[in-house]
Amino acid sequence: MISQNHTPLTSHTPQKQHTTSSNKYWCTFTYTGKKTTFITKLFKHTNVRFAFRTNNNIWKHLSQTPTENDEYKKFGVYKLTCPDCGKIYIGQTEREFRTRFSEHKRAFHHNPQQSKFALHLTEHKHSFGHINNTMQIIQLQKKGRHLNTIEKFHIYKEARKGNHLNDDLTVTPTNKIFDTIITHLT
Numbered sequence: 001m002i003s004q005n006h007t008p009l010t011s012h013t014p015q016k017q018h019t020t021s022s023n024k025y026w027c028t029f030t031y032t033g034k035k036t037t038f039i040t041k042l043f044k045h046t047n048v049r050f051a052f053r054t055n056n057n058i059w060k061h062l063s064q065t066p067t068e069n070d071e072y073k074k075f076g077v078y079k080l081t082c083p084d085c086g087k088i089y090i091g092q093t094e095r096e097f098r099t100r101f102s103e104h105k106r107a108f109h110h111n112p113q114q115s116k117f118a119l120h121l122t123e124h125k126h127s128f129g130h131i132n133n134t135m136q137i138i139q140l141q142k143k144g145r146h147l148n149t150i151e152k153f154h155i156y157k158e159a160r161k162g163n164h165l166n167d168d169l170t171v172t173p174t175n176k177i178f179d180t181i182i183t184h185l186t
Contacts, residue, residue: 024049072098072131076141077150080104080117082165083129088158089117089165092151094143101131120165153178 024047029036031052040050073096080089080101093100105128107115112122121128128134138154141147156178158164159171172178 023047026051028053030055070098071137071140072096072101072135074137074140075143077138077147077154079136079138079154080134080165081136082117082120082126083134084126085124086163087120087165088163089120090138090151090154090158092141092143092147097135097137098131101135116165116167153181157182 026049028051029040031054036052043050075094075096077090077092078097078100080091081087091100104115104117107113108118108121108128112118118128120126139150141150152170152172155164155166155170156172156175159166160182164171
């Protein structure tokens with residue numbers, strides 16, 4: 001005899017669950033082409049849903065500000081020239097030139113011992129000029145041995161003229177390679 005009570009049967013086949021919108025997770029992707037489609041298809045059988053956006057829209061074109069070509073936002077080897085006597089300090093930075101200039105200026109106003117350039121200006125009662133008149137960018141270069149060599153060369157060149165403000169320990173007494181380059185430049 002068959003029982004009239006219906007008891008749930010357990011089945012080994014998985015049943016498809018209906019997800020409600022509260023179980024879904026939404027992510028946005030900037031659409032870049034086939035790669036974006038491929039990545040999002042990997043999540044097809046999950047609760048993750050995707051919305052696509054583009055970075056090429058009318059607002060971007062209408063509100064675009066012109067790009068600044070500000071050399072002082074870059075980094076490398078620089079030269080600071082005393083506005084009053086023309087003595088030169090050579091330095092390098094991996095931060096923006098503008099940031100490094102501000103550090104020299106801050107040292108001039110608060111603690112001249114932190115900068116050979118600021119110390120020279122303070123000791124001789126010279127003025128601190130504007131960045132456009134005081135700082136010259138010698139070469140744009142990333143941090144590394146090449147940057148160090150460029151800095152050493154320019155310090156050596158100014159030291160030969162007797163016009164440098166760098167620490168004397170940074171000046172090599174003689175360098176035949178630098179001498180050869182200097183004679184070919186003049």
